[in-house]
Amino acid sequence: MFLFIASEVMLFGSFFTAYFxxxxxxxxPWPPEPFHLPVFVAFVNTCILVTSSxxxxxxxxxxxxxxxxxxxxxxxLTFLMGLTxxxxxxxxxxxxxxxxxxQAFGTVFFCLTGLHGAxxxxxxTILAAMTTRAFRGHFSPEAHLGVEIGGIYWxxxxxxxxxVFTTVYIL
Amino acid sequence: xxxxxxxxxxxxxxxxxLTIGYFGLIVAGALINRWLGLAVFIVLSAxxxxxxxxxxxxxxxxxxxxxxxxxDERRILVIANETVGGGTLRNTIRERSAGSRAEVLVVSPALxxxxxxxxxxxxxxxxxxQERLDRSLARLREAGIEARGEIGDGEPLQAIEDALRTFGxxxxxxxxxxxxxxxxLERGVVAGARERFPVSITHVxxxxxxxxxx
Numbered sequence: 317m318f319l320f321i322a323s324e325v326m327l328f329g330s331f332f333t334a335y336f337x338x339x340x341x342x343x344x345p346w347p348p349e350p351f352h353l354p355v356f357v358a359f360v361n362t363c364i365l366v367t368s369s370x371x372x373x374x375x376x377x378x379x380x381x382x383x384x385x386x387x388x389x390x391x392x393l394t395f396l397m398g399l400t401x402x403x404x405x406x407x408x409x410x411x412x413x414x415x416x417x418x419q420a421f422g423t424v425f426f427c428l429t430g431l432h433g434a435x436x437x438x439x440x441t442i443l444a445a446m447t448t449r450a451f452r453g454h455f456s457p458e459a460h461l462g463v464e465i466g467g468i469y470w471x472x473x474x475x476x477x478x479x480v481f482t483t484v485y486i487l
Numbered sequence: 488x489x490x491x492x493x494x495x496x497x498x499x500x501x502x503x504x505l506t507i508g509y510f511g512l513i514v515a516g517a518l519i520n521r522w523l524g525l526a527v528f529i530v531l532s533a534x535x536x537x538x539x540x541x542x543x544x545x546x547x548x549x550x551x552x553x554x555x556x557x558x559d560e561r562r563i564l565v566i567a568n569e570t571v572g573g574g575t576l577r578n579t580i581r582e583r584s585a586g587s588r589a590e591v592l593v594v595s596p597a598l599x600x601x602x603x604x605x606x607x608x609x610x611x612x613x614x615x616x617q618e619r620l621d622r623s624l625a626r627l628r629e630a631g632i633e634a635r636g637e638i639g640d641g642e643p644l645q646a647i648e649d650a651l652r653t654f655g656x657x658x659x660x661x662x663x664x665x666x667x668x669x670x671x672l673e674r675g676v677v678a679g680a681r682e683r684f685p686v687s688i689t690h691v692x693x694x695x696x697x698x699x700x701x
Contacts, residue, residue: 372500376496467500468499471503474503478503482513486517
């Protein structure tokens with residue numbers, strides 16, 4: 317897990333290096349005129365993703381206490397919120413008014429948010445498998461490693477989004 | 488060694504909230520004044536790094552088994568390196584597994600040099616561990632003990648933690664060479680395991696030289 321996180325940090329780090337290079341070294345305004353970032357939509361999306369971390373944690377705590385329906389509801393809600401996040405991001409891409417070809421700004425914006433979106437997609441795939449298993453009667457208070465590992469990944473995706481949102485949209 | 492914040496779901500969840508607090512304060516500072524935001528970032532980063540490394544030195548992370556046995560079952564986790572085939576260890580396993588439906592997992596860490604570990608040159612270490620394990624399992628079967636085996640991480644405490652996550656255990660048996668000849672005892676593996684794992688731990692000393700003389 318440590319090596320996985322290290323490799324992920326390096327992967328995101330390379331994109332953040334490009335981002336900081338543009339902003340700090342090139343002194344380019346962010347976003348450059350005439351582009352605008354949809355900060356409010358991204359903030360709502362951030363709230364959805366942070367809430368999904370809460371439901372993920374609730375799912376695991378539920379199965380640890382033997383509450384199967386709590387786990388099922390927690391996982392299903394997490395999946396739905398993750399899906400909402402991803403669909404909102406795709407909608408945002410369609411309406412944002414610039415493309416990856418529009419200056420280095422456009423390339424870095426789509427690469428950073430797209431890389432994170434790819435991680436959300438992987439997380440959703442894992443969540444779909446976990447949720448299916450949960451509804452098929454898998455997992456118990458004694459054996460729930462599948463939920464634990466999936467939960468760690470989902471929280472990692474959440475942490476990375478908070479970093480991306482703060483740097484790309486807010487600062 | 489600093490701790491990994493993504494070791495368990497609960498820790499990762501806590502890390503999410505810490506991240507929100509960290510960036511929230513930086514954004515609040517930056518909205519007031521850009522330089523204040525930078526100052527908050529530097530101060531918070533220094534505090535976080537200080538606490539993180541200090542915590543890594545001071546705290547021992549307690550890892551409980553993720554599985555519990557049924558009432559009539561007993562799960563025994565055995566961790567041993569070169570002593571895995573020792574007679575004393577076999578007798579202890581037989582004693583502990585008597586009288587109940589016992590499930591025994593023998594973990595043999597793939598002992599390796601630090602340099603080979605960091606360059607992922609583990610083939611020889613894993614092969615040697617597998618050979619030791621196969622010999623040990625064959626001897627256990629001869630003694631009427633059904634056990635299965637796994638190759639574990641080269642770091643014995645990590646190997647125990649990994650096994651606890653998948654196998655669970657009611658008891659851990661750690662087998663070492665006698666005092667003075669045991670690298671594990673010198674590194675405080677047994678004491679470390681007692682601090683870190685809330686499971687009954689039995690330490691077995693296997694004197695292979697004495698057993699060979701007999």
